[in-house]
Amino acid sequence: MKFILDDMDRRILRQWQADPTLTPSELAERCGITVAKVNRRQLRLQEAGVIKGIEAVIDWAALGFAVEVSLRVTLDKTIPRAFDDFIEAARGVSEVIEIQTFLGRVDVRLSLVARDMPHYQHIYRSSILTLPHIADIEALMMVAQIKSNESLPL
DSSP states (O other): OOOOOOHHHHHHHHHHHHOTTOOHHHHHHHHTSOHHHHHHHHHHHHHTTSSOOOOOOOOGGGGTOOEEEEEEEEEOTTSTTHHHHHHHHHHTOTTEEEEEEOSSSOOEEEEEEESSHHHHHHHIIIIITTSTTEEEEEEEEOOOOOOOOOOOOO
């Protein structure tokens, strides 16, 4: 069931997206309502699944991970559990930070981080190439991130 946002919900979400560090009292002040109303609406938005969670966004490069690679994987679809087996195994690779599935020629995309190229080669050879049911794999190395924004136009 689709959740219907009213104007106040949109105002709260806009302000919160713009600055997720706002305290409930700061958010209430910016939205022109009480802290109690902000808390009730935030809880309602969380219960409805509109707000999936609050998380810290980590700059991997600041922690020494200088290499980010996107791997486009085609699976052997003649094997009935190819997707399930592959995804279960890929979740176990600690350097894999994102897993996406697709319809089309590419079945799965893995994003992974490594400290440097030798570290990436080690991960690729010891962890990625040993994943089950890979028919084809293509590596795309990220050169620059131009835009990364999960904010919605509310």
